[in-house]
Amino acid sequence: MIIYGVALLAICTLAGVIMGDMLGVVLGVKSNVGGVGIAMILLICARLWMQKRGGMTRDCEMGVGFWGAMYIPVVVAMAAQQNVVTALHGGPVAVLAAIGSVVVCGCTIALISRTHKGEPLPDEPTEITPVGTPVGGR
Structure with missing residues (x-):
């Protein structure tokens, strides 16, 4: 369940x-x-x-x-x-970490999308068979 x-x-x-x-x-x-x-x-x-x-x-x-x-x-x-306000008043480290993580993630996604040479997925079969009919046979 x-x-x-x-x-x-x-x-x-x-x-x-x-x-x-x-x-x-x-x-x-x-x-x-x-x-x-x-x-x-x-x-x-x-x-x-x-x-x-x-x-x-x-x-x-x-x-x-x-x-x-x-x-x-x-x-x-x-x-x-x-407490985001306290983190921001605690120093610029929190802001730099946030900006840095966004930049690193963006660069990583761009790198993967440019270097990935995968094949597209095949089309799904559109033929609908009646219930009880074996697939591929009539």
């Missing part, structure tokens, strides 16, 4: 938040450091492990896929909780 995918996400999220909090304590920061990212990495690893072992049903994979697609909005929502 799809709920199993959500349960897997919840387990990975809890583990990621705990690890992010522990990492924050180790680094001396009074905040969660990378909890959402750790959770998503755990989710990817758990999904791959379950697929290799045959424990991932189609419905479970749909639940995991849905929440995997929700990664960006979750990160944006978590980042909205951060």
Whole structure:
């Protein structure tokens, strides 16, 4: 069921938040450091492990896929909780890091798009066969 995918996400999220909090304590920061990212990495690893072992049903994979697609909005929502004004007043490092990451990502995407020489995907077959008719035969 799809709920199993959500349960897997919840387990990975809890583990990621705990690890992010522990990492924050180790680094001396009074905040969660990378909890959402750790959770998503755990989710990817758990999904791959379950697929290799045959424990991932189609419905479970749909639940995991849905929440995997929700990664960006979750990160944006978590980042909205951060105190951006304090970060900007703390020094120009935050602004330089943001600008630098955008420039590096843009350059990387441009480089990949210019060097990738992949073949286009083949067209999908448009022939519709009646139910019960073997594909390729009549």
